[in-house]
Amino acid sequence: MKVAIDSVDTLGFEKSSDFSLSELACKSIINILKKTKIEKQEVDGLIVSTCSNEQYLGNIISEMVGLNPKISTKLENLCNSGTSAIFLGYSLIASGICNSIIITGIEKQYSPGNQLLWDITRGVYDLPVHWAALFAKAHFRNFNTCDEDLALISEKNHKNANKNPNALFYNKVFRFDDIIKSKKIVDPLKILDCCYPCEGCSSLLLVSEKLAKRSENPIWIKGISQNNQGASFANISFDLRSIASTRIASREAFKQAKLKPSDIDIAELHDAFTILEVLAYEDIGFTEKGQGSKFVKQERLYTNTRGGLLGCGHPVGATGIDQTNEIVLQLQDKAPSIRQRKNCTRGLIHNMAAAGTSSTIIIVEK
Amino acid sequence: MNLKEKIFEKIENGTFLSTFCPKCKKHMWPPSNNCKECFTTTGLKDIYNEGILLEKSYSHIVGQQGYFGIGDFSGIRIIGKLESNIEIDEIILISKVKTNNNNKILVEFKKIDN
Ligand SMILES: [Zn+2]
Numbered sequence: 001m002k003v004a005i006d007s008v009d010t011l012g013f014e015k016s017s018d019f020s021l022s023e024l025a026c027k028s029i030i031n032i033l034k035k036t037k038i039e040k041q042e043v044d045g046l047i048v049s050t051c052s053n054e055q056y057l058g059n060i061i062s063e064m065v066g067l068n069p070k071i072s073t074k075l076e077n078l079c080n081s082g083t084s085a086i087f088l089g090y091s092l093i094a095s096g097i098c099n100s101i102i103i104t105g106i107e108k109q110y111s112p113g114n115q116l117l118w119d120i121t122r123g124v125y126d127l128p129v130h131w132a133a134l135f136a137k138a139h140f141r142n143f144n145t146c147d148e149d150l151a152l153i154s155e156k157n158h159k160n161a162n163k164n165p166n167a168l169f170y171n172k173v174f175r176f177d178d179i180i181k182s183k184k185i186v187d188p189l190k191i192l193d194c195c196y197p198c199e200g201c202s203s204l205l206l207v208s209e210k211l212a213k214r215s216e217n218p219i220w221i222k223g224i225s226q227n228n229q230g231a232s233f234a235n236i237s238f239d240l241r242s243i244a245s246t247r248i249a250s251r252e253a254f255k256q257a258k259l260k261p262s263d264i265d266i267a268e269l270h271d272a273f274t275i276l277e278v279l280a281y282e283d284i285g286f287t288e289k290g291q292g293s294k295f296v297k298q299e300r301l302y303t304n305t306r307g308g309l310l311g312c313g314h315p316v317g318a319t320g321i322d323q324t325n326e327i328v329l330q331l332q333d334k335a336p337s338i339r340q341r342k343n344c345t346r347g348l349i350h351n352m353a354a355a356g357t358s359s360t361i362i363i364v365e366k
Numbered sequence: 367m368n369l370k371e372k373i374f375e376k377i378e379n380g381t382f383l384s385t386f387c388p389k390c391k392k393h394m395w396p397p398s399n400n401c402k403e404c405f406t407t408t409g410l411k412d413i414y415n416e417g418i419l420l421e422k423s424y425s426h427i428v429g430q431q432g433y434f435g436i437g438d439f440s441g442i443r444i445i446g447k448l449e450s451n452i453e454i455d456e457i458i459l460i461s462k463v464k465t466n467n468n469n470k471i472l473v474e475f476k477k478i479d480n
Contacts, residue, residue, distance in 0.1 A: 121396060123471050124447075124472045125445045127427065129427075130445065134445075137423045141454070184426045185425075185427065186425045186427065187424040187426075188423075233436070233443070233445065234395055237436050
């Protein structure tokens with residue numbers, strides 16, 4: 001059974017507000033219900049993506065907006081939460097259990113999702129920037145990638161964020177020199193190679209093929225896959241030149257979609273750290289292994305047009321949904337005109353968690 | 367006492383242990399009560415303290431300044447502090463191990479003396 005994305009909504013990402021998680025979610029869900037032609041009573045699923053420890057958020061939010069769905073639940077998969085929620089929603093509709101599911105992602109800046117405490121293989125180096133730096137060092141050593149290559153990615157994504165009023169860094173201009181000279185965190189990564197945890201909320205509405213007949217501009221999920229390699233850095237560190245979960249999820253998603261990387265016009269790639277965008281180009285198959293730093297200069301693909309995690313900020317539970325929302329808006333020709341790209345038919349969303357132990361790939365088409 | 371607590375207690379007494387499957391003859395790290403290959407109940411065994419440096423970097427983060435890297439010790443991989451700027455693929459030894467107040471394992475690696 002086919003599944004489409006009917007409508008999307010994003011609240012502005014910011015450092016913090018006085019709103020609670022459920023209040024943020026309600027605002028965004030109401031926006032979705034105002035945008036869609038699907039009636040509130042027809043919504044038979046609500047999946048809340050968050051790393052918050054707050055209890056029973058699915059049912060609390062259902063009650064606050066007056067939903068009585070078949071399934072109302074909270075889902076956590078660290079940075080990959082939002083795309084995992086879409087995966088679950090897709091599966092429930094594709095199997096015929098549900099017809100219409102709202103996926104909403106919410107996070108506060110100081111989320112338990114910003115750090116994985118369980119992984120003792122990281123020793124005392126438990127901040128994510130340490131594993132990211134080890135990936136970067138391996139890429140530099142094996143493929144001659146350099147600081148300037150990473151700075152180009154940060155510059156591109158921050159420039160894109162300057163065209164996205166919902167982005168945390170919408171009003172902040174970072175030039176190439178600012179990035180290269182920014183504060184060193186863990187070599188070779190500097191502060192402007194790293195995303196910033198923030199508050200945010202993004203939602204979307206998934207519908208069945210039957211309900212999609214009432215959608216103005218349905219965007220179809222053609223392929224969706226996830227791969228999980230465990231949770232510890234030890235599990236994936238035997239080869240730091242690549243992220244295996246991304247490679248496996250990509251291969252499966254392209255197979256489902258009967259497409260290849262060159263068929264994709266626009267992609268949202270997980271850039272919590274600049275090096276991860278380089279690895280994503282290679283592991284998804286947009287370019288050969290080791291050529292990621294050259295690929296960014298070739299401009300063969302629109303990437304991270306909303307500003308990526310680097311420019312938008314990273315509200316952990318909302319990120320995967322906001323990445324998807326951007327691709328939907330671009331394919332619907334509904335992105336703000338300043339950042340609307342022309343002639344996009346097919347898009348890809350890549351999201352991942354915890355040193356690449358988990359990755360999701362979604363391929364969509366208009 | 368759970369497995370992690372047992373391992374932490376041993377570290378405080380100066381011994382660095384991991385779980386070990388007697389059937390597969392393999393260490394498990396992070397520790398687990400059962401072998402993930404054959405499900406046999408594991409025991410605790412000393413981590414072989416001679417390994418190889420897989421990758422390294424330098425942290426500028428306050429409190430963590432200095433070289434650090436990931437080492438492989440007979441299949442167990444852990445990130446630790448480097449005593450000096452050791453080269454990748456060099457043989458290293460676990461020279462120090464202790465736990466800190468944040469419930470983390472602080473490991474130090476040094477270059478093997480020839
Ligand atoms: Zn075994």
